[in-house]
Amino acid sequence: MKLNRRLFTILGPGLLLAASSIGVSHLVQATRAGALFGIDLLLFILLAFALKYPTFRFGHEYARASGQHLLAGFKRQGVWAVLLCAFIIICAMFIGFAAVLLVTSGLAKISLGLDAPLAVIAACLAVFTGACLIAGQYRWMDKIVKGLLLILFASTIMATALSAPLIDWRQTDVFTPDVLNRSSLLFLAALVGWMPAPFEACLWQSLWVLEKGKQVNLSRAEVKIDYHVGYFSTLLMAVCFLMLGAAVMHGSGQQFSSGATGFSVQLINIYASALGSWTKPVIAVAAFAVMLSTALVIHDGYPRTVTALFTCLREQPTPKKLQSKIYTGAVISMILVSLSIVLFFIQSFKTLIDIVTTLAFITAPVLAWLIHRAMHSEDVPAAAKPALALTRYSMVCIWALALFAIFFSSLYLLPWS
Numbered sequence: 001m002k003l004n005r006r007l008f009t010i011l012g013p014g015l016l017l018a019a020s021s022i023g024v025s026h027l028v029q030a031t032r033a034g035a036l037f038g039i040d041l042l043l044f045i046l047l048a049f050a051l052k053y054p055t056f057r058f059g060h061e062y063a064r065a066s067g068q069h070l071l072a073g074f075k076r077q078g079v080w081a082v083l084l085c086a087f088i089i090i091c092a093m094f095i096g097f098a099a100v101l102l103v104t105s106g107l108a109k110i111s112l113g114l115d116a117p118l119a120v121i122a123a124c125l126a127v128f129t130g131a132c133l134i135a136g137q138y139r140w141m142d143k144i145v146k147g148l149l150l151i152l153f154a155s156t157i158m159a160t161a162l163s164a165p166l167i168d169w170r171q172t173d174v175f176t177p178d179v180l181n182r183s184s185l186l187f188l189a190a191l192v193g194w195m196p197a198p199f200e201a202c203l204w205q206s207l208w209v210l211e212k213g214k215q216v217n218l219s220r221a222e223v224k225i226d227y228h229v230g231y232f233s234t235l236l237m238a239v240c241f242l243m244l245g246a247a248v249m250h251g252s253g254q255q256f257s258s259g260a261t262g263f264s265v266q267l268i269n270i271y272a273s274a275l276g277s278w279t280k281p282v283i284a285v286a287a288f289a290v291m292l293s294t295a296l297v298i299h300d301g302y303p304r305t306v307t308a309l310f311t312c313l314r315e316q317p318t319p320k321k322l323q324s325k326i327y328t329g330a331v332i333s334m335i336l337v338s339l340s341i342v343l344f345f346i347q348s349f350k351t352l353i354d355i356v357t358t359l360a361f362i363t364a365p366v367l368a369w370l371i372h373r374a375m376h377s378e379d380v381p382a383a384a385k386p387a388l389a390l391t392r393y394s395m396v397c398i399w400a401l402a403l404f405a406i407f408f409s410s411l412y413l414l415p416w417s
Helices: 001-009 013-021 024-037 040-064 070-075 081-110 118-136 139-168 182-193 198-216 220-248 259-275 278-311 321-345 350-376 388-413
Strands: none
Touching: 001 350, 001 388, 013 139, 013 198, 013 278, 024 182, 024 220, 024 259, 024 321, 040 070, 040 182, 040 198, 040 220, 040 388, 070 198, 070 278, 070 350, 081 118, 081 198, 081 259, 081 278, 081 321, 081 388, 118 278, 118 321, 139 220, 139 259, 139 278, 182 321, 182 350, 182 388, 198 278, 198 350, 220 259, 220 321, 259 278, 278 321, 321 350, 350 388
């Protein structure tokens, strides 16, 4: 009993990573992948997790080992590293939050039976998450997310187990012409870009680990447990959503709606076809709850990172009161700018999803390289540095991500059939 209670206590940043992942990349992209290609893209999802494993792990362990967030490690590499990171964050934060808001709004409209326009629902959700964060910040978010994820984990695993017999495993081929053409490869880049999450989440991880450390004194081994529980649970959920899309929609002639509300209806129907129509209300609320947790986590992660960026660029120490004001300002600016983007993409949310996820794919090797250098710097004690095998594995992953980013960038620049 004491062991179980301790495990529940130490889990936090890892589950927040899961919450930020089991949203756009899973509910939307993995399900679309299954609907379009069956389970042909399973290998690419596994590859994405394998290539991103060391970088996300370093994001977790750097904070515990050095007592600092990753941006401090970037600053020691040079101000240019912080500025480069700031550019990536600014490009991603508003459009990323807008994408999550659109999906969450569509699910809210269906699960809660709301008649209000999607833009109004999105505005209410953005204000709600902002108010929660300004009032309670990490303390509230940590408690809310654990309960919401448990509901979706249970229902998704059950739905996947019941629908697995519907999948035609004999026709699986990752090298079919359907996958190896320009439009499919562009979708693949979007799928892998946020699978399991953009690398900005590594910065959030380091900040969350420090925040968690203020509440609970975690050992190095406990930090690793928290990370692995969060990371591999996201992998399990990605495979489940891919299988659900493959079982229910692949080969049916159906296509996902380009609107957030229509997509949400189809997503709920996928669960209902596996579990029974009586489960629709439960699944709808569970899916909405998890997307709300994703919105909450992202709405916290980017402002927390902006605050850390500002602190890094200042020559003198930043008072806590000023840090709080910066955080609040970033939360409010995300609401205003992201809602403007929502209004622009409200009828074509799949396009918005593909833009933000592809951007994450292209910038991934840059952030991975900076994080690798930080983890191997003098900030990290020798006893806490990665083993040689993990270091070499990390370098292989960075080179692979860079080559893939160059290849997929060429899809936009070179003529492809």
